[in-house]
Amino acid sequence: DAEITQSPRHKITETGRQVTLACHQTWNHNNMFWYRQDLGHGLRLIHYSYGVQDTNKGEVSDGYSVSRSNTEDLPLTLESAASSQTSVYFCASSGGQANQPQHFGDGTRLSIL
Amino acid sequence: DAKTTQPTSMDCAEGRAANLPCNHSTISGNEYVYWYRQIHSQGPQYIIHGLKNNETNEMASLIITEDRKSSTLILPHATLRDTAVYYCIVSYYGGATNKLIFGTGTLLAVQP
Numbered sequence: 001d002a003e004i005t006q007s008p009r010h011k012i013t014e015t016g017r018q019v020t021l022a023c024h025q026t027w028n029h030n031n032m033f034w035y036r037q038d039l040g041h042g043l044r045l046i047h048y049s050y051g052v053q054d055t056n057k058g059e060v061s062d063g064y065s066v067s068r069s070n071t072e073d074l075p076l077t078l079e080s081a082a083s084s085q086t087s088v089y090f091c092a093s094s095g096g097q098a099n100q101p102q103h104f105g106d107g108t109r110l111s112i113l
Numbered sequence: 114d115a116k117t118t119q120p121t122s123m124d125c126a127e128g129r130a131a132n133l134p135c136n137h138s139t140i141s142g143n144e145y146v147y148w149y150r151q152i153h154s155q156g157p158q159y160i161i162h163g164l165k166n167n168e169t170n171e172m173a174s175l176i177i178t179e180d181r182k183s184s185t186l187i188l189p190h191a192t193l194r195d196t197a198v199y200y201c202i203v204s205y206y207g208g209a210t211n212k213l214i215f216g217t218g219t220l221l222a223v224q225p
Contacts, residue, residue, distance in 0.1 A: 043215040104156030
């Protein structure tokens with residue numbers, strides 16, 4: 001069955017370090033998304049991509065970057081991790097046709113000390 | 114994207130129907146209504162979506178009012194495993210645009 005996987009599931013790192021979270025989907029979806037979830041804020045969109053070589057900023061993109069070199073992967077990079085980026089991160093994907101729902105991964109819990 | 118208003122929390126007895134309301138009074142003609150749920154510590158799960166007609170699938174039914182300003186998600190026979198946060202989202206779809214803006218949702222607690 002097609003699926004979307006995130007790795008690692010848990011990570012602890014230090015402020016100032018570069019961190020990359022992986023997202024891999026086997027749905028062959030054009031659209032991919034990264035969200036963060038914090039208490040009291042629900043899920044907030046960080047970056048998204050509508051296809052290879054396409055990336056766009058979401059509502060909370062500062063301090064994050066993504067690249068899309070193939071259909072299956074959209075890694076999220078924190079260039080210099082900050083304690084404010086401690087959060088649970090979710091990746092999602094959806095097909096390019098009208099109204100197809102987003103499918104979410106199980107999340108990465110990131111703690112920055 | 115239009116904003117939605119949902120109750121913060123609701124209770125439902127196991128085996129009874131759970132009716133979760135959502136107001137989206139500023140929805141525009143090309144915006145769809147989506148419902149997702151999130152069980153503790155898991156990623157959001159798609160439930161159902163619709164434009165103006167009522168929809169039903171194996172998980173739930175979606176009732177949208179004729180003026181499209183509100184909708185109700187119905188879980189016909191709630192079980193303990195349906196305890197989750199339920200998100201009602203309206204989203205424009207044009208071209209490849211299908212961004213979702215999540216609110217804080219409704220915490221549904223199914224009681225035994």
